[in-house]
Ligand SMILES: Cc1cc2nc3c(=O)[nH]c(=O)nc-3n(C[C@H](O)[C@H](O)[C@H](O)COP(=O)(O)OP(=O)(O)OC[C@H]3O[C@@H](n4cnc5c(N)ncnc54)[C@H](O)[C@@H]3O)c2cc1C
């Protein structure tokens with residue numbers, strides 16, 4: 443599964459990071475860094491929680 | 506048939522309140538494989554829409570006034586198989602008969618999720634004055650936006666988060682803005698007194714006049730607001746007054762139902778309210794949060810979304826119920842700066858571990874005894890979620906301060 447971020451929507455709120463810190467990190471400028479373009483082994487649940495938890499509806503999973 | 510005593514699980518789910526928590530409830534029920542009847546009842550005419558943008562993007566100069574909606578009617582009705590009853594206020598609950606009254610109609614349920622949110626508190630006596638608004642709904646936001654676009658001199662009553670966002674929107678247009686707060690310092694209840702003062706310095710730095718320790722004596726005008734008079738006699742000329750003095754849980758329709766209500770629908774840790782098959786979620790729910798071992802009610806986006814989903818999952822498969830445990834979290838945007846808060850503002854003090862409350866960036870950690878309970882950041886996006894995780898893990902305060910002092914902290918992804 444691929445992680446797709448809509449930069450125009452993301453406002454760096456960081457909910458995704460609290461669910462899946464190995465995949466998402468907000469940097470000093472409040473910009474989200476996606477640390478892995480693919481969902482890592484065994485991390486599907488936390489990445490799904492991150493996608494659902496994003497208040498800006500900026501994250502999507504694609505097959 | 507008499508009351509169901511067999512453990513077959515419910516056949517019908519009714520959700521009252523068609524906003525964030527209610528929407529997440531119906532989505533989660535279907536996602537969990539629930540195949541029974543799902544009904545979503547809401548009193549607004551609109552499809553579920555997002556509230557945080559109402560005081561942010563929707564008030565921005567030149568921004569769109571279209572609501573941010575989550576799902577189309579077709580997605581809700583055809584794909585999720587949800588029966589939508591909009592513009593239809595629930596008027597009563599009979600928990601023994603398991604019936605929700607909607608005006609003259611009766612909607613029967615096996616499982617019920619109450620997600621009726623909160624209602625903004627108004628200023629008594631201003632009901633008939635044009636130009637005085639609360640900010641809770643799309644219609645409120647559009648009215649405030651129109652006034653700002655017309656160049657309104659703005660007075661915000663209450664130095665809370667939503668009111669402060671309105672003041673930011675007024676200043677973004679160069680309009681005169683005043684925030685009036687009855688308490689000696691702003692945000693005392695949410696972030697503690699010392700740091701509330703730090704955040705409120707953002708107002709003064711951005712040209713908003715802040716009047717603390719002043720209550721509103723009267724909002725004056727003929728037909729439409731002309732000025733706000735404070736208790737010390739000062740009069741502030743105003744074309745727009747936005748009342749941001751908090752919200753009360755939307756439990757009015759439950760009067761007479763016998764369901765326990767005490768500043769919110771009282772729930773256990775599984776979001777179960779005090780009647781069989783009844784759950785609550787979002788701003789209306791008061792539940793027991795195991796992580797802090799206390800009863801809480803929060804008005805935060807994340808909690809409403811998560812509770813909505815969890816309450817519905819627990820409601821449709823009660824045998825596998827999971828408690829709702831969280832580190833509460835919210836954000837707010839003032840004058841282009843981001844404020845973030847996670848946890849609870851513990852009563853045993855705080856320590857600034859980065860930046861300076863008088864400046865444009867800081868990180869403050871709160872404690873209760875030797876435990877880390879909360880974090881407040883101003884423009885500290887990189888930090889806040891790391892501390893949120895530490896709070897969830899039950900970290901010691903000293904451990905967290907030591908973490909803050911490590912030079913490498915946050916340089917790479919924490920794992
Ligand atoms: C202007 C504004 C800005 C915000 N900004 C932020 C932010 O920056 N960050 C953050 O974390 N949170 C923010 N919030 C809070 C967040 O939006 C709420 O926590 C969230 O909307 C709660 O969702 P809810 O579904 O529980 O309740 P609500 O969104 O209040 O929805 C309840 C729904 O139930 C309906 N209803 C009520 N009574 C009945 C009835 N009897 N019958 C049928 N329907 C009924 C209501 O009309 C409403 O549609 C903001 C809120 C507002 C108003």
Ligand code: SF4
Nearest residue numbers: 452453455456458496
């Ligand atoms: S939760 Fe959403 S808005 Fe926030 S940083 Fe992640 S993707 Fe961006």
